[in-house]
Amino acid sequence: MADVAAIKAATAALMPEVIERLEHLVTIPSIAFPGFPADPVHAMADAVVQLLKDAGATGAELLDVPGGYPAVYAELPGPEGAPTVLLYAHYDVQPAPESQGWTTDPWTPTMKDGRMFGRGAADDKSGLAIHFGTLKQLAADPPCTIKVLIEGEEETASHLGPFVSANSERFAADVYVIADVGPQAVGRPALTTALRGNVICTVTVSTLANPVHSGIFGGAAPDAVTALIRILDTLHDENGDTVIPGVTSGTWGGADIDEPVYRAGSAILDGVDYLGTGSLSDRIWAKPSVTVIGMDIPSVAAASNVLIPSVSARVAMRVAPGVPGEQQLEALMAHLRAQRPWNAVVEVEPFKFGDAFVDEGSPGIRAAEAALAAVYETEVECIGAGGSIPLVGRLHGLFPEASIVLWGAEDTELARIHASDESVDPAEIERMIAAQTLFLSTLG
Incomplete structure (x- = not known):
């Protein structure tokens, strides 16, 4: 395995720039929902192109997705015979209406209690930050072929799936890394092995x-x-x-x-009962x-x-x-x-x-689990996700032999994705950058 201590040290040195980049991305209200202005979404797409170029993916470009907002794509060739890994995230965000009850301006990144608050800080601009930090360490000498695909419509009616199907060779990979989920709580490494559709x-x-x-x-x-x-x-x-x-x-x-993490994150009022029957894990995952x-x-x-x-x-x-x-x-x-x-x-x-997804034992999952365990220095949880990511089911159908790794910095307990006061812990982004860098290095 690659030098874990060296990767963690290099990641720590990158974090001031990573945070600065994330702060800039949060200021862009990239809401791709119908009825919202298109200019900020296009500005965000351009910002992602520049982000990837600055990370070392000099060929980063916009892809015209018929009927929808552009995706961002980059490819960094690795050694002959090495596997191909595609890194995915999305740059669009949920709306942030005043009626949600924000206590900070959703478009002004605000540090409070060790977390960065702002719409998209977690979902999914933290995924962009993770990919940026990974490429900054690996782009100069990729250990494997790295493709990057950043979507602009994950939160709304996505047009990317049919586009990927029509251009499947371009997006073929041995491993797909989806940085758009997270652990139950900060500091508890987790792999998501199942998504509800x-x-x-x-x-x-x-x-x-x-x-x-x-x-x-x-x-x-x-x-x-x-x-x-x-x-x-x-x-x-x-x-x-x-x-x-x-x-x-x-x-x-x-x-x-x-259960305490779920109750805190769900914001259920005191005295209000849970829905459904069966275990809490059954009901949510x-x-x-x-x-x-x-x-x-x-x-x-x-x-x-x-x-x-x-x-x-x-x-x-x-x-x-x-x-x-x-x-x-x-x-x-x-x-x-x-x-x-x-x-x-x-x-x-x-x-x-969007189709549901299950992958509990593919080689990529096991290698990702080892990378997480090495960085966090503790046991990794295999969890589900009650949410869905539309492209994952499409990729699984097109490339059934590929491994699909789902992880990220969006913790269940405090991130409040899609809700008021969305936030992310920069320390979790740092650990995920190190884990992802280690994972790709190991694959190579």
Whole structure:
């Protein structure tokens, strides 16, 4: 194995620059969602190109992804016969509305209690920082062929998957390193060996041709909001388990979820019960979970004494690892279409699907585990992730013999990704840079 102490020392020396680079990236509001300005997203893509070039990937370039924002790509040839590793992260971020209750400006990186706060500081600009620090150490003399692929639409309806399929030879690798997850808590090294998939659809319920007075017509004429509520109530049983015909469930066989860490990270209010049955690990990492993530209905401020003629909801379901996402999306939509209280008109349209993923024992996983253990000097946990990364299932389908390593600096306990006061621990980024550098050196 490469000299662990030397890699850790070199990484420590790089950290002031790594932090400075991360701070700059956090200032760019690269929200790729429809309706948000495009200029910051393109500015972020350009900043990533420059980041990779400054790290030694002089050929870094933008790739035009049809229908979407550009990806960033670089390739550094390694010795003949050495394996090929593709490093992945994404540069787009979630919105950060004031309604979330931020205590710092989401676009101003702020150090507090040893952590950097800001939208994207963890998800997933920390992944960019990890790749930057790795390339700074290896780009001059790559131990293996290194490809880098940075996506611009991971948080929204991604167009990258079809593009990768259409250009599969360019993105072929022996090992894929996805720096977009993290451990349960800082300082506890973890490999994510399973991802739930993510499928999303939009359900629209209509009952009337136009709004009508709720006093004159209410009591016989059904309103669409009430009909929609009754439909959504069928997605869970009395325990809170997702109960949809054709939707697959599972059990978790790896490390257990640390319940205090989960409770702290989830922000569940005192006295509020957990959903579902089975172990906490089963519920988060192995079972389906359906959530209503948005509704188009009148707000309280705009409430009027009328029956509402038509409303919509966006429904997202996390899919058990190893189960095809498209199949599960069809089951979800079929269930929603079958619910027609008072013969309401129910329309369901697909929005997005991403396959789940499982890899527990490939050679790359074992080598990555050894690198983590050497850097952290402690035992490595093999955990799942309740979230999903759309490209992972695509890569697994295109290159089934390749290893897919999922790790990063987004700790469950404090990172608060997608929520207010998102943050990352720079010390965790430092350890992950050292682990990733060691891992690639070992592969070479």
